[in-house]
Amino acid sequence: MKYKATIHIMPRDEILDPQGKATLLGLHNLGLDDIGQVRIGKRIEVEVEAKDKQAAEDKVKEACTKLLANTIIEKFEFELN
Amino acid sequence: MKYKATIHIMPRDEILDPQGKATLLGLHNLGLDDIGQVRIGKRIEVEVEAKDKQAAEDKVKEACTKLLANTIIEKFEFELN
C-alpha cells in the first residue's frame, strides 16, 4: 500500500529562531507591520510503502527521529493519508 | 483582531529539489528504503493583526507573494485561524 505523509518540523518554542527574526525584519522593511512572531520550519512530503497505516506511521516516525528532525532543537508532527 | 496563519511553501513540481534528493539518499543509507519521493519546503507560522478575517488573508497573501515565497520556483497556500 502507498501512503503520502506530510511532516511538519518547527524549532522548539523556547529555542531562538534566527531565520524567523530576520524574515520579520524583512517584512517590516516592506511596510507589513501588522505581521509579527514569525517562526520558520520545514514541511516535508514523502511517499511511504507499507502493508498498513500503522506500519507506515512507524516508518515515518523512524525517519523523523533518525534524520529528518533534530529532536534536540526541533519538534515534529505528521499526517498520513 | 489577532489571527494565526500557517503558510506552506513547496517547490513547484517541475522544479529540481536538491535537498529532497539528498535527503532521500540519506534515508536509504539508514535502511529506510520504503520511503520515496521526498520534497522539502518551508512551513511559516505568523501572527497577523487585522480588523477581520478577509483583511488578515489579504495581508498574508501580500507577505507571501512579495517576500515569503519566490513564485517563480515555489507555490504557496495558507490556513488562517
Next chain:
Amino acid sequence: MKFGVVTFPGSNCDHDLIYAMRENLGQEVVHLWHKDHDLQGCDFIFLPGGFSYGDYLRSGAIARFSPIMDEVIAHANKGGYVMGICNGFQMLTEAGLLDGALLHNASTRFICKNVHIVPASRSALITQNLEHKAYKVPIAHGEGNYFCTPDVLKKLQDNDQVIFRYCDENGRITDAANPNGSLDNIAGVCNVGKNVFGLMPHPERAADEMLANMDGRKLLAQLV
C-alpha cells in the same frame, strides 16, 4: 566609469570588491549603503557577495527589498550597468532583473574552492573581448545551483545571454567540472539588454599579485 559597491547587512565581500576595483584596477569606487536612496551618480553598480540578512529564507530574498534596490532596479531598467556577484547574483534573480534562480548546491554542502570557467556570450561587455580559454576563479556558496525552465534556457542560449560556464582546466565543459549541479554548467548570465550581469564565482578573489592568481583581474578589467 564610476563604480558603486552596495553594502547590505550581512555583505562580507564588499570591501574585497572595492579593494580589487580601486587598488588592483585603479578605478573610482564609491561605497553605497543599503538604507540610502542615492546611487551618487555611479554608472556601474555592484551587488557584492556575502550573506545578506544571513541568507535566511532564501539567499538575497530579504536584501532585494532594501531601500536602495528601488534605485538599482530603476538604474538597470534605464540601461545602466549592474553586476551581482554570488549573493548579488541571487538578489538580481529575486528582483526579477535576471532570469532563473539559484537553488541549493546538489551536494547540499557549502563549497569553497578554485574552479575553472569559460566565457560564452560574444555580445556581453564582460566576455565579448575575453580570450576563449579556462579562467581559474574561486567559488564560495551554498546556493549556486543555477536553474531555469527549459523555455527560459532556450531564450538565454538564443540571445547569447549565458556569460560563463563551468569547465575543466582545458576549457572543456564537463559534468565533472560542474561544482553545484547548475543547468548547462551555467556560472553566470546577463539580461536581454546585456547591461545586467550575474556571476556566482568571485573574480575579486583572484585579482591581486599577493594571492598568486590574477585570472579574476582579467575579467573585471573588461568592465573598465
Next chain:
Amino acid sequence: MSNQVSTPVTAEIAAKLGISADEFDKIKEVLGRTPNFTEISIYSVMWSEHCSYKNSILQLKTLPKKGERVLAEAGEENAGLMDIGDGLAVAFKIESHNHPSAIEPYQGAATGVGGIHRDIFSMGARPIAALNSLRFGDLSLPKTQHLLKGVVRGIGNYGNAFGVPTVGGEVFFDPCYNINPLVNAMSVGIVEVGKTASAIAEGAGNPVFIIGSSTGTDGIHGATFASEDIGEDSESKLPSVQVGDPFEEKLLLEATLECIETGALVGVQDMGAAGITCSTSEMAAKGNAGMDVDLDKIPTRQENMEAWEILLSESQERMLFVVKKGREQEIIDICKKWDVHCEQIATVTDGGMLRYFHKGELIAEIPAESLVLGGGAPVYVREQKEPAYLKEIQKFKLSKVPEATGEEHLEVIDFLLALPSIASKRWVTEQYDSMVGTSNMSTNDPSDAAVVRIIGREQAVVVTADCNPRYVHADPEQGCALAVAEAARNIVCSGGTPIGVTNCLNFGNPYKPEVYWQFAGAIRGMKKACEKFGTPVTGGNVSFYNQSESGGSVFPTPTIGMVGLIEDAFNKKMSMNFRKKGHVIYQMGRMVEDLGCSDYLYHYRGIKHSPAPYLNLEDEHKLQKALLKLIDQELIYSAHDVSDGGAAITLLESAFPNNMGFVIETP
C-alpha cells in the same frame, strides 16, 4: 529582598549547584548572611571551573607571559594582544566548546566560533582569520559521523556568514574521543595600538548598555554544565545548548567597532559563559566599581523569565558596553544604523557592590570582587599521581618491533595515507570559506601554517593550531613541548617568526590525581618550550571533565595556537610544495632511530603504548633559526615539516599540490 527569592538556601541546594560545603561557608562569610537562591546561582556559575579556573590558575601562572611585544598579558583582557610594529597589534585567542558540541554538534560548534570572535572584536580588533582544532572518535562509528557532519557544518555556516576566512587547524581521530569530541576555535584580529577597548567598568554614574540579541532561556548553566562529566544522561540537559545567529553577530561586529572608534566607550565585554552575571561582575571588579543592574530593562525573548534565568542565560550575540555619561546618543545612533538592539540596563556605582533589581525589588547584592578569578574565587591545589599505564610504556622495546620487509613498505605507506587523521581533509575544509577578505596567501600557494596578509601592509601574520595528543598521553611534559615545537616549526616552514601562543587545555576530571599529573606535566613542557622559542603565552582556555567512554578521560590535549609574523610577505613567504623537476631535496635536523608514538606503531603494528618521540629543544631552536636564514637568503624553494606519518608522508604531501614525484635513496 522579595519573598520569592529570600527562601533560605541550604547546603544541599548549594551542592546541587556545584558549590562545595567550604565554598558555601565562604560565601556566607563574605555576605555576612545566607545567600538567597539568585545569589547562590550567581556564585555557582562564577565559581564553576569554567569561569574561575579554580583548579588550574596556580599552574597557569607559571607560564611565561612577559615579552616586549606583549600589550595585554594573560588574564588582563578578553584576548591576548601583541605589538607587530608600525602602530598595529594582533589580538588572538583559542577557546573550547566541547560539551555543547557533544550534545548538539551544529549549534555547539557554531556558538564556539561566535564566542571566540566576540572575544577579539570586544578588544576593538577586526577578526581577519579563524582556525579550528577538532578531535573525534572512531570515524567508522555512526555517532562520530553524525558529530563530524554537524560540527563542520556548524563552523562553516557560522564562520562563512560572519565573513571571516577559516584558514587552518586540524582534524584528529581516536577512540578516546568517542563520546566527548573536542571543538577548539581560534580567532586572530588586527587593531591599531591605542584604539583597543578594555573589559572594564568605572566612573560612578556611567550608563551600562546591553547590545545585540534579546535574552532567552538558552544555555542556562552552560558554565556549570561544562564543569560536569558527560554521560548518557547528558541528553536530558536540553535547554543548556545555545543557538547562534551569525547575521546578528556580523551586525554586532560592525556596530561594536564603530562604537569603539567614537571614544565614547569606557569598557566593552562580550557575553560568553554565565552571560550577564559574568560580564557585569568581571567588568566591575576590574574597575574596583559596583553596578546597579535592572533586570526589567533587559530585552527578553520569552515572557516572565525568572531573575536567575535572565542572569545566567547564555543567549548568543550579546555585548555589554559601559558608556561615558552624556555620550549615550552616539552609541544609540550607531546601533540603530546597524539594526542592532541597544538598551541601558545598569549604572556604574562606587564601592564595588553589584546590586541586581527585578520587578522593582533588590534580589541580589554581592561584592563584585568576591566573584571573580583573581578576587574571591577559590583557588585549589590538586593531588597528582603517576598513571599506571606509564609502566606499559616503559616496557616498550624498539628491537621487538617486527621489521617491515621490502614489499611491505608500499603497503605501509598506503595504509598510513588512508588513516583519517592523515588523509586529505578537503571534505572538511572545502565547507569553510577560506578566501573571504582576499588575504589568505596560502590558498594558491600551500604552506604548513596559514599566511594571512594585512591589507595595505607588506606584513603577514602566520597562524597555526597544533597538538598530537598521543605524544602528550605518553609523556605530558615532552608531548606538550613537542606541540609547541611543531607549531613553531610550521610557522618557520612558512617563512614566519613565531611571536606568541594561546592555549586550549582539554583534560579529564581534575579531581583524579592521574589527570592532574598529566595537566601539571603539560604545563611544565609548555613553559620550557615557550621560553626557548621566545613565545609568551597571552591567554587561552581550560576545559576539564572531558570523559572517554570507559569513564576514564580523553587523551590530554593541550592545543597550541601560535601566531608568527613575516615582515615582507610577498618575497619571504615560503610554501611546502615541490616546484620543478631536478630540484634537490634535503632533510634538516638530526636523524634519530625513534618510532615513539608514531602512527606506524599505533595503527599499523597496533602497539598502543610507546614513549613520546625524541625532542631536543636546543637543537630544535637552532634548526628553526637556520631555516629562517635559508628562507631569508632565498636559497630554498619549499619547506615542509616532518610530522604525523613521518618522512614518507611529508614527501608525498609536498608532491601532491603540483602533481610532482620524487626519488630518494635511504642509507
